[in-house]
Amino acid sequence: MTGRDGGADIGPLGDFDPVVILVRPQLAENIGTTARAMANGGLFHLRIVAPRDGWPQERAWYASSGADRILDAAQVFETVDDAVADLHRIFATCPRPRHVVKPVMTARGAAAELRVASTRGLRTGILFGPERAGLDNEDMARADTLVRYPLNPKFMSLNLAQAVLIMAYEWFLTEDMTPPRELMTNETHVATKGEMENFMSHLIRDLDETNFLRNEQKRPGMVRNLRHFFTRGEVTEQELRTLHGVVSELSSARRNRS
Amino acid sequence: MTGRDGGADIGPLGDFDPVVILVRPQLAENIGTTARAMANGGLFHLRIVAPRDGWPQERAWYASSGADRILDAAQVFETVDDAVADLHRIFATCPRPRHVVKPVMTARGAAAELRVASTRGLRTGILFGPERAGLDNEDMARADTLVRYPLNPKFMSLNLAQAVLIMAYEWFLTEDMTPPRELMTNETHVATKGEMENFMSHLIRDLDETNFLRNEQKRPGMVRNLRHFFTRGEVTEQELRTLHGVVSELSSARRNRS
Numbered sequence: 001m002t003g004r005d006g007g008a009d010i011g012p013l014g015d016f017d018p019v020v021i022l023v024r025p026q027l028a029e030n031i032g033t034t035a036r037a038m039a040n041g042g043l044f045h046l047r048i049v050a051p052r053d054g055w056p057q058e059r060a061w062y063a064s065s066g067a068d069r070i071l072d073a074a075q076v077f078e079t080v081d082d083a084v085a086d087l088h089r090i091f092a093t094c095p096r097p098r099h100v101v102k103p104v105m106t107a108r109g110a111a112a113e114l115r116v117a118s119t120r121g122l123r124t125g126i127l128f129g130p131e132r133a134g135l136d137n138e139d140m141a142r143a144d145t146l147v148r149y150p151l152n153p154k155f156m157s158l159n160l161a162q163a164v165l166i167m168a169y170e171w172f173l174t175e176d177m178t179p180p181r182e183l184m185t186n187e188t189h190v191a192t193k194g195e196m197e198n199f200m201s202h203l204i205r206d207l208d209e210t211n212f213l214r215n216e217q218k219r220p221g222m223v224r225n226l227r228h229f230f231t232r233g234e235v236t237e238q239e240l241r242t243l244h245g246v247v248s249e250l251s252s253a254r255r256n257r258s
Numbered sequence: 259m260t261g262r263d264g265g266a267d268i269g270p271l272g273d274f275d276p277v278v279i280l281v282r283p284q285l286a287e288n289i290g291t292t293a294r295a296m297a298n299g300g301l302f303h304l305r306i307v308a309p310r311d312g313w314p315q316e317r318a319w320y321a322s323s324g325a326d327r328i329l330d331a332a333q334v335f336e337t338v339d340d341a342v343a344d345l346h347r348i349f350a351t352c353p354r355p356r357h358v359v360k361p362v363m364t365a366r367g368a369a370a371e372l373r374v375a376s377t378r379g380l381r382t383g384i385l386f387g388p389e390r391a392g393l394d395n396e397d398m399a400r401a402d403t404l405v406r407y408p409l410n411p412k413f414m415s416l417n418l419a420q421a422v423l424i425m426a427y428e429w430f431l432t433e434d435m436t437p438p439r440e441l442m443t444n445e446t447h448v449a450t451k452g453e454m455e456n457f458m459s460h461l462i463r464d465l466d467e468t469n470f471l472r473n474e475q476k477r478p479g480m481v482r483n484l485r486h487f488f489t490r491g492e493v494t495e496q497e498l499r500t501l502h503g504v505v506s507e508l509s510s511a512r513r514n515r516s
């Protein structure tokens with residue numbers, strides 16, 4: 001599985017990761033951009049059935065933005081039957097299936113099933129049809145399951161690489177543990193409540209000095225509002241140091257004026 | 259919001275749907291393919307900040323595969339500040355943020371927040387940087403939240419339209435109710451258990467006739483195995499009629515031979 005030209009390392013190859021199968025693709029550029037989309041999602045096995053212009057095609061490598069290893073290792077077959085013979089389960093992407101009795105899954109649902117099959121040691125494949133025409137009825141009859149992406153029903157048209165990207169992205173997400181939200185803090189850390197309180201004391205002390213909080217009746221509410229503002233989101237220790245500096249600087253400027 | 263040339267209807271415009279903001283895009287083609295990706299996911303508001311080659315550019319319409327109305331209604335601004343001035347919340351896509359203290363969300367997490375903001379009546383925007391360079395530090399300082407897609411860390415590079423497609427797809431999914439799996443049956447319907455039992459009786463009767471089930475000890479297990487096979491997935495009423503025909507045909511061929 002090493003590239004014939006030793007392309008860059010683009011991630012680990014899983015033996016039971018799904019095989020992307022391009023059926024009768026027309027343009028070599030689209031095979032290249034497909035390889036790029038596969039690499040984005042960590043899919044590395046590419047098979048090509050009856051490419052219109054033959055194979056290999058230099059333009060594919062040019063269009064792949066560095067996903068050479070996928071193209072180097074791509075296998076070419078004459079028929080869909082040949083391309084799927086050693087696989088256990090086949091999905092077929094199909095935007096508008098008609099007149100077929102077949103389970104249809106969303107991309108997300110299919111990705112989950114592909115992951116389950118992979119951990120069971122089953123080899124899976126995903127068929128993508130040729131540009132414009134899509135898969136024909138014979139191709140679809142070879143698939144266990146169709147995949148239809150939920151997309152704007154009035155504007156479903158995706159190009160080949162985009163269709164592959166959505167599946168590759170969903171495949172990657174099935175094992176991704178990134179929290180939906182985190183605070184990027186780099187070299188600093190999220191401030192503790194003590195560090196925040198330290199800053200609040202500094203701020204309130206300086207505001208008391210200016211008589212900004214002189215209305216005794218309103219004072220508790222005003223202090224509370226400031227606390228609410230400063231606790232709306234996480235704050236880093238470094239940002240608190242900057243805020244200490246801002247308060248000190250404004251205070252000393254005022255003192256110098258008076 | 260109607261197109262200047264009355265482009266095709268590509269779906270409803272939501273007043274509080276996110277605005278896609280392309281910052282200093284270079285190629286008009288990429289603005290066109292961005293519009294296409296937006297239409298795929300039902301995003302219709304496009305703003306363009308300082309497009310390198312000016313605006314409008316005919317090549318954008320050519321590349322948009324019919325998403326004309328988005329391009330017709332696109333607004334052009336000189337600065338990011340101008341482009342976001344009337345919005346309430348800004349997300350910035352950024353594959354490898356460095357040296358910033360900022361919340362970072364996944365595309366899915368950000369889409370959920372965009373939907374929540376939309377239902378609250380807040381106007382949101384998503385910044386996408388120029389090809390290659392991406393957003394600069396000043397652009398990112400204008401955003402409330404960064405968005406980083408979970409993708410193969412060894413191969414993150416997406417083109418502009420693909421980056422927009424992932425956000426548009428996730429936006430569409432926040433309101434999509436498609437079940438992860440369903441059986442497409444078209445004009446027929448899923449068989450009832452009674453219809454299945456009817457077929458099983460036919461099959462077993464004909465097998466009994468051939469003496470295929472003559473071993474009395476093994477007979478119950480063999481019948482059970484056949485039942486297991488025929489109940490592995492949903493079957494339609496039409497398929498059962500075909501199977502009835504297959505059994506009858508094989509039986510009568512055998513009878514004719516003997």
